Amino acid sequence: MAINELMDTPGLIIDLRGNGGGYPSVTDGLFGRLVKKEVEPFRLIERNGETFRELRVRPRGKIYEGPLVVLVDGRTYSASNYFAHRTLYHQRGVLIGHRTGGGAASPQRGVTLVPGVWFQVSTHVLMPPAGPHSESGLEPTVKLEGEEAKSGAADERLMGLSAHPDPAVRRAIRYLNGQ
Numbered sequence: 001m002a003i004n005e006l007m008d009t010p011g012l013i014i015d016l017r018g019n020g021g022g023y024p025s026v027t028d029g030l031f032g033r034l035v036k037k038e039v040e041p042f043r044l045i046e047r048n049g050e051t052f053r054e055l056r057v058r059p060r061g062k063i064y065e066g067p068l069v070v071l072v073d074g075r076t077y078s079a080s081n082y083f084a085h086r087t088l089y090h091q092r093g094v095l096i097g098h099r100t101g102g103g104a105a106s107p108q109r110g111v112t113l114v115p116g117v118w119f120q121v122s123t124h125v126l127m128p129p130a131g132p133h134s135e136s137g138l139e140p141t142v143k144l145e146g147e148e149a150k151s152g153a154a155d156e157r158l159m160g161l162s163a164h165p166d167p168a169v170r171r172a173i174r175y176l177n178g179q
Helices: 002-006 024-031 079-087 148-150 153-158 167-176
Strands: 012-015 039-045 051-057 070-074 093-097 109-114 117-121 125-127
Touching: 012 167, 024 051, 024 079, 039 079, 070 079, 070 167, 079 093, 093 167
Parallel strands: 012 070, 070 093
Antiparallel strands: 039 051, 039 125, 109 117
16 A cells, blocks of 8 residues: 555645545555544434434554644535545644535446446435534535635745745645644
């Protein structure tokens, strides 16, 4: 796994922008490389209020303990939104970017709209152990807005930071450098 090669990295940036999601088991597996002990489960809740299933994260393998930044935007959905929610809930890192798109990481049912076109929709609400769900998205810790999203490359070169063309990556590097 690529994270094995990053264990001595002074800061980790995970880019979830434009990520429509995937499987919660993959999310739990990755998050298990970022925590030293088992964390409380999130629950997938049915419409009737009953628990459909619990999503558990246990430490696995070598653990990355350094600072973590997760880049998010309005197209961060489903399992990616779940990873972002875990990051905030367990205070494991910060989100930088724009509000996530939301979702529960549980497209259990789907329909064929026309031959060859399949549509899946989340049928559960993902609930953390305490606090609100993130079905409507999550606000980032550091929101990129207006000029901040566009400027800063020249100043960052003067400070010895990367003049990366992506404003969110530039902001993440500044954050990891304590600025």
